[in-house]
Structure formats: structure tokens, C-alpha cells
Amino acid sequence: MTALTPDDWAPASFVSAPTDLLTPAISRTVVLDRPLSALRSASLRWTARGIVEARIGGLPVTDALLVPGWTAYERRLRYREDDVTALIAAIFSLDFQLGPGWYSGRLGFRGQSGIYGSRPAVIARLEILYADGHRQIIATDDTWEWRATGVVSADLYDGQVTDARRSATPVAGRVVGAEPDAAILEPHLTPPVRRTQTICPVRSWRDEDGTHLVDFGQNLVGFVRVEAAGVEGHTITVRHAEALESEKLALRPLRSARATDTHVLSGGHDVFEPTMTLHGFRYAEVEGWLDSFAPIEQSVTAVIVGSDLDRIGHFTCSDPALNRLHENVVWGLRGNFVYLPTDCPQRDERLGWTGDIAVFAPTAAFLFDVHEFLLDWLRDVAIEQELNGGRVPHLVPDILKHLDDPGDLPAADTAIWGDAAVWVPWALWTAYGDVTVLRAQFTSMTAHGERVVRLLSPEGVWAGGFQFGDWLDPMAPPDDPFRSRADTGVVATACAFRTFATLAEAADVLSDEIAASRWRLRAQAARDGFRRMYVRDDRILSDCETVYALAISFGLLDDADEAAAGRRLAALVEASGFRVMTGFAGTPYLLEALTRTGYSDHAARVLLQTEIPSWLYPVTMGATTIWERWDSMLPDGSINPGEMTSFNHYAFGAVADFLHQRVGGIAPAAPGYAEIEVKPLVGFAGLTRAETSLETARGRVRVRWEQLDGLDTLEIDVPDGAFAHVDATWDTKTPLSAGVHVLTRNTSA
Numbered sequence: 221m222t223a224l225t226p227d228d229w230a231p232a233s234f235v236s237a238p239t240d241l242l243t244p245a246i247s248r249t250v251v252l253d254r255p256l257s258a259l260r261s262a263s264l265r266w267t268a269r270g271i272v273e274a275r276i277g278g279l280p281v282t283d284a285l286l287v288p289g290w291t292a293y294e295r296r297l298r299y300r301e302d303d304v305t306a307l308i309a310a311i312f313s314l315d316f317q318l319g320p321g322w323y324s325g326r327l328g329f330r331g332q333s334g335i336y337g338s339r340p341a342v343i344a345r346l347e348i349l350y351a352d353g354h355r356q357i358i359a360t361d362d363t364w365e366w367r368a369t370g371v372v373s374a375d376l377y378d379g380q381v382t383d384a385r386r387s388a389t390p391v392a393g394r395v396v397g398a399e400p401d402a403a404i405l406e407p408h409l410t411p412p413v414r415r416t417q418t419i420c421p422v423r424s425w426r427d428e429d430g431t432h433l434v435d436f437g438q439n440l441v442g443f444v445r446v447e448a449a450g451v452e453g454h455t456i457t458v459r460h461a462e463a464l465e466s467e468k469l470a471l472r473p474l475r476s477a478r479a480t481d482t483h484v485l486s487g488g489h490d491v492f493e494p495t496m497t498l499h500g501f502r503y504a505e506v507e508g509w510l511d512s513f514a515p516i517e518q519s520v521t522a523v524i525v526g527s528d529l530d531r532i533g534h535f536t537c538s539d540p541a542l543n544r545l546h547e548n549v550v551w552g553l554r555g556n557f558v559y560l561p562t563d564c565p566q567r568d569e570r571l572g573w574t575g576d577i578a579v580f581a582p583t584a585a586f587l588f589d590v591h592e593f594l595l596d597w598l599r600d601v602a603i604e605q606e607l608n609g610g611r612v613p614h615l616v617p618d619i620l621k622h623l624d625d626p627g628d629l630p631a632a633d634t635a636i637w638g639d640a641a642v643w644v645p646w647a648l649w650t651a652y653g654d655v656t657v658l659r660a661q662f663t664s665m666t667a668h669g670e671r672v673v674r675l676l677s678p679e680g681v682w683a684g685g686f687q688f689g690d691w692l693d694p695m696a697p698p699d700d701p702f703r704s705r706a707d708t709g710v711v712a713t714a715c716a717f718r719t720f721a722t723l724a725e726a727a728d729v730l731s732d733e734i735a736a737s738r739w740r741l742r743a744q745a746a747r748d749g750f751r752r753m754y755v756r757d758d759r760i761l762s763d764c765e766t767v768y769a770l771a772i773s774f775g776l777l778d779d780a781d782e783a784a785a786g787r788r789l790a791a792l793v794e795a796s797g798f799r800v801m802t803g804f805a806g807t808p809y810l811l812e813a814l815t816r817t818g819y820s821d822h823a824a825r826v827l828l829q830t831e832i833p834s835w836l837y838p839v840t841m842g843a844t845t846i847w848e849r850w851d852s853m854l855p856d857g858s859i860n861p862g863e864m865t866s867f868n869h870y871a872f873g874a875v876a877d878f879l880h881q882r883v884g885g886i887a888p889a890a891p892g893y894a895e896i897e898v899k900p901l902v903g904f905a906g907l908t909r910a911e912t913s914l915e916t917a918r919g920r921v922r923v924r925w926e927q928l929d930g931l932d933t934l935e936i937d938v939p940d941g942a943f944a945h946v947d948a949t950w951d952t953k954t955p956l957s958a959g960v961h962v963l964t965r966n967t968s969a
């Protein structure tokens with residue numbers, strides 16, 4: 221990627237409006253140098269500090285929203301380049317509606333705002349090319365004008381106020397030059413955020429005060445489009461929430477985010493689309509809906525907004541509850557991949573928490589093509605490390621570094637959260653087989669590994685210091701998610717081993733033999749330290765599900781110890797009544813660890829569990845996304861009293877990886893699925909069929925199995941150039957090469 225030099229933007233400079241208003245429009249009128257018939261092409265290069273919508277002659281330049289998204293603004297600001305030839309007229313207006321967005325708006329759970337700057341600013345350069353070779357350049361400078369618009373205010377957390385009477389506000393004055401940006405302007409290469417779907421209400425009703433409530437039937441991320449006609453100056457207010465409590469919006473989980481849009485009517489026919497904000501919601505409360513308006517169900521629509529990624533992976537099976545669980549994982553991704561991977565989309569966070577994506581990346585990479593998307597985010601990981609002496613911050617982009625007092629989140633290296641710098645690139649390499657990611661990230665990956673090495677004790681373990689550990693262990697009190705049963709040293713050392721081993725493999729791929737052997741030695745030392753310090757008489761220190769799940773799945777134990785760990789894990793799972801007694805650290809690996817040690821029946825019972833804590837309990841409660849807590853909603857319909865109670869957190873959705881690989885039978889045996897391991901757990905959890913598919917770079921892989929009348933059938937589509945290694949019980953010559961294969965085996969005998 222080549223970043224443009226300042227000359228490529230010349231003579232454009234950042235400009236802003238000299239006002240406290242965070243939502244001005246900046247514009248000018250353009251008169252063509254030649255007749256319109258002489259126009260050959262026109263191209264607009266543009267971006268903003270804040271968010272920006274560009275219009276030519278009143279028409280949007282792109283369907284991308286919330287441009288330019290959020291990056292480590294101190295160093296990196298993406299710009300767009302759009303072909304605008306079709307929008308050019310002999311005389312036209314060029315308009316940029318600004319909003320504060322991540323740059324100047326509210327951001328983070330400590331009530332901060334304006335972290336990167338107090339005023340939004342735009343830079344743009346329009347290049348018009350004529351048939352005779354003449355070039356006309358229109359660039360932002362201090363001759364441009366600004367005005368207030370119908371967007372009275374906008375904030376990602378709090379919502380947008382739109383006054384439709386103010387669409388033709390007069391010019392307020394000239395803009396001023398904003399400081400040149402230290403951030404490097406670079407092209408936007410990842411799929412932009414767009415409107416990806418619309419949903420109509422499935423139910424609407426009125427509460428005792430006459431206020432309308434609307435249920436869209438799906439917890440989603442976006443905004444509500446409202447259409448209304450008449451009554452100039454009348455106000456309609458839309459509040460959003462993910463859940464109801466006693467038939468009212470449950471607003472407490474949003475914490476300080478107001479999530480409220482306000483629309484003031486023009487008197488004509490108005491369509492409100494608050495595109496400079498974003499909400500995570502399933503329900504909306506609409507105040508001010510008059511009886512004279514059209515019926516509310518026909519007038520409000522949920523517009524789903526998110527990074528417009530290609531869906532590549534699918535899974536369905538014979539159990540509708542598991543299918544719903546899988547759907548919920550997909551919705552969790554759609555709502556939280558908004559230019560960057562976030563923890564949640566609704567409360568005063570929506571931040572790039574590194575631990576969440578560290579565990580979810582393999583699942584994400586199967587469901588959608590997230591290669592460019594996560595590669596882009598990893599660049600910010602590397603930048604933030606550079607700004608932090610190699611340390612991976614808890615959040616990327618890191619806003620905590622701008623706090624005077626870090627409170628309970630000290631600037632420390634942490635397992636899982638910090639390991640994102642290694643685990644996410646590895647997940648991409650495994651899923652897509654494109655070495656670009658390892659080449660680009662190896663310095664960042666190594667920097668994290670080196671810092672962990674320095675934190676190891678003389679005994680070779682990573683103990684002490686600040687850790688999130690098995691964050692949100694279901695046994696931890698609602699107000700203290702840090703208090704997990706798993707020893708933080710056990711968790712951290714297991715993760716350190718995995719990180720070192722992954723670094724060794726990455727170095728192998730990059731043919732860096734010296735680094736590979738060094739990391740291999742470190743991995744071995746961490747493994748030795750783990751076993752020496754934490755494994756005693758078939759028990760692992762702190763003796764809870766998470767420590768066994770990690771030790772088994774990461775390969776920390778020798779065969780005999782692993783078998784014993786599997787037995788102990790199975791016993792603990794049995795003792796808990798087959799519930800999920802793990803937090804962020806252990807949950808992604810629990811079913812895999814049980815299955816690998818021969819306890820797939822236990823894994824099946826845990827997966828099918830519907831009592832708290834379990835994956836299917838939320839499904840029985842009508843969940844349409846993955847919840848942050850196993851019991852974000854309690855059985856009586858009330859909301860968990862904890863401060864962290866989101867209904868849209870993808871981390872626990874990492875279980876979908878198990879569905880794809882183990883239940884479905886599509887696991888990568890070589891990077892990019894050049895070789896595929898097809899060993900589905902036919903009949904797992906009483907299922908009679910499962911179908912899984914994935915679009916790989918080579919083509920489509922599909923595995924379908926069915927159990928019917930004593931006959932198992934396995935259909936496998938292998939794309940060109942790939943091989944499938946099939947479970948030996950299928951009695952076939954393996955590996956299978958490209959083509960459609962149908963295998964059967966008799967189970968009645």
C-alpha cells in the first residue's frame with residue numbers, strides 16, 4: 221500500500237468550522253472550467269477527523285457510512301477515493317456533512333469525549349479531467365464556507381438530533397484551516413460500513429402512557445428509519461434497547477449511552493435516517509407518534525449497519541436450537557464488526573478490546589471473509605505497540621493511554637488480550653493461507669512474545685501482575701468479573717506457551733530458522749515450567765474447568781497427563797451438571813478439550829444444556845445474539861444486576877468453531893484449507909444431520925452428513941487443488957482430491 225505524500229493532496233488542507241457545533245457542513249460551489257460535454261472523469265479523494273458524508277449536487281458520493289471509521293488516529297487516517305463522474309453538472313455544490321464520530325465524540329466508559337481533537341475537520345480534493353487533457357482541481361481551503369444543517373447534534377453513544385426544518389440553512393461564514401495532520405493519510409482498502417439489510421417491526425404496542433414500543437424481532441446494530449408527514453416543528457423521539465424488562469426498555473445495560481434519536485418534523489413528508497450515530501437494539505420506544513400519522517409499523521424500519529463483509533461459511537444441523545445459536549454468533553459478528561472488531565455495540569464501550577477478538581478470530585474467519593478487515597486492525601495493533609514500547613494495549617485503538625488515571629486497568633501485558641497480537645494473525649494465516657499477514661505482523665507478534673519472556677519467573681511461569689484471567693467466570697460475583705476460579709498464572713502461562721509455539725510456527729513459515737528454534741526453546745521452557753509448577757498428582761493448580769480446557773487444547777501435557785486431565789475435566793463437568801463453568805479464557809476450548817480426550821458425550825451434554833450457565837439457555841430465553849454473560853437475562857426475565865450486561869458480545873460465540881470443525885467436519889489441515897480434515901462427529905448430541913460449507917480461495921468445501929435407518933452418509937465437495945483427509949472409519953482411500961464424494965457406512969450391524 222502506498223500512502224500518498226502531501227503533494228498528492230496539494231493544494232488541499234484540513235479545514236473546520238470556527239464553531240462549537242460538532243455537526244457543521246462545509247461546502248463550496250463548483251463551476252466547470254469546460255462545458256459538461258467535455259468532461260472525461262472526476263475523482264474525489266476525501267476524509268475527515270470525525271465522520272463525514274460527502275454530497276455532490278445533494279446526492280451522496282458513496283453508500284459507505286461513518287467514513288472514515290476509527291483507526292489509531294495518532295498515526296493513521298484512512299481516506300476514500302470515489303469516482304464521481306456521474307454526479308458532475310455544469311455547476312454543482314460539493315458538500316461535506318461532518319460529525320464528531322470517534323474523533324471528537326464521546327468514547328469510552330470513563331466519560332471521555334474529544335479524545336483526539338475537539339473539532340471535526342475535512343480534507344478533500346476533487347480532480348476533474350476533460351477531453352482536452354485539462355485538469356481542474358478543487359481542494360478544501362479557507363475559501364470554503366460552513367453552515368449549520370438539519371443535523372443538530374450527533375454522537376455515537378448518545379444518538380442524533382435532526383431538525384428537518386433546517387435543511388436550507390444559510391451560510392454562516394468561512395472555514396478555518398485546521399492543523400496539518402500528523403497521522404498519515406492512507407487509502408481505505410477494507411470493505412466499508414454500509415446499510416446491509418432492513419427489517420420491519422414484528423410487533424408494536426403502547427404502554428400505559430400511550431408511548432409506542434416496537435420490536436424488530438432481532439437484536440441488531442444500526443438505526444431506525446422513521447417516515448412521518450405533517451405537523452411542522454413536532455418532535456418524535458426514538459430510544460433504543462436490546463431487551464425489555466416488564467415490557468419497558470431495559471436501559472441500565474447501556475450505562476451512560478443515551479441511545480436516543482430525536483427528529484423534528486418539517487411539516488412536509490420527512491424520512492429520518494440518523495446515519496451519524498449507531499445503536500445496538502432490538503426494541504425501540506417511539507415518543508410523539510401522533511394518531512394522525514400513518515400506522516407506526518409501516519413507518520419505522522430498522523436499518524442494519526456494519527462492515528459489508530462477504531459471508532463465506534455456513535452451518536446447519538437437525539437441531540433448531542443449535543441452528544439458532546449459530547445464527548446468534550453470525551449476528552454477533554455483524555453487529556460488532558464496524559470498521560474494527562468491538563466488544564459490544566450498545567453501551568458506552570464499543571471498543572477494540574483485544575481479548576474478545578483473540579478468542580473469536582478463528583470463528584470470524586470461517587463465517588466471513590475478514591482477511592482485509594482484521595489485517596487492517598492488526599496494523600493498529602502494531603502502531604499502538606510502537607507507541608507503548610511493544611506492549612499490546614487492552615484496547616486497539618488505545619484510548620486508555622489518554623487517561624490520567626488508569627483506574628483498575630493498569631498498562632500491563634496480559635494473557636489473551638495481549639496475545640491477540642499473535643493469535644489473530646495466526647487465525648488469518650490458518651484460515652486463508654495468505655502469508656501477507658505473517659510478513660506484515662511478525663515484528664508486532666515478536667514484540668509481544670519478547671515482553672512475555674521478560675515477565676516469566678525464574679521457574680518459567682507467568683505469574684503475578686495484572687491479568688484479566690478467566691474473565692467473567694460464571695462463579696464470579698456479578699460486580700467483580702475479575703474474580704475467576706482459574707489461577708491467573710496457570711491461564712497466563714498456558715497462553716504464553718501457545719504464543720511462543722505459534723511464534724515458532726510463524727517463523728517456520730517465514731523461513732526464519734533462528735527465530736523458529738529460539739521460540740521453540742521458549743515454548744518448551746514454558747511447557748516445562750507449567751508442568752513443574754502447576755501440575756501435581758493429576759491435578760492442575762486451581763482445579764477448575766478452564767485450567768484443564770487450556771492445558772489440553774493448547775497441548776501443554778504429555779499423553780498420560782493429558783488423559784488424566786481429560787478425566788478430571790469430565791468429572792468437573794459432570795459435577796457441575798454439564799454446565800459451562802468457564803469464562804473468556806476457557807469457554808472457547810472446553811468442548812474441544814473434552815472431545816480430544818474421549819469425552820465427546822460430555823461435550824454433547826454441555827452443548828445441549830439449557831440451564832444457566834450454558835450456550836442454549838439464552839436461546840431458550842429468545843436470544844437472537846450471543847450474550848456477554850451466560851445469564852445477561854435471568855430466568856424471571858429481569859436483567860442481570862452486573863455492570864457488564866450486554867446482549868451482544870461475540871466472545872462466547874467462539875463455540876461455533878467447534879460446530880464447524882468437529883460437528884460439521886471442516887477443519888483446516890493446512891493453511892487456507894489446502895488440506896481439509898473431515899472428521900465430523902456423526903450423530904453428535906443426537907443430531908441426525910449437519911451441513912457445513914466454506915468458500916475458500918480454491919473454491920467451495922462442503923461436508924454434509926446424515927444418519928438414517930442404520931446408514932451413515934457423508935458427502936464431501938473438495939475444490940480444485942485441495943485434499944480432504946477423511947476419518948478412517950469411512951473406509952475410503954484418503955486423501956480425497958477435487959470432486960464430489962459420497963461415502964456410506966452401515967451402523968446397524
Ligand code: BGC
Nearest residue numbers: 563564569573575576688864
Ligand atoms: C468488555 C469486554 C472486555 C473486558 C475486559 C469489558 O468491559 O466489554 O468484552 O474484554 O471489559 O476487561
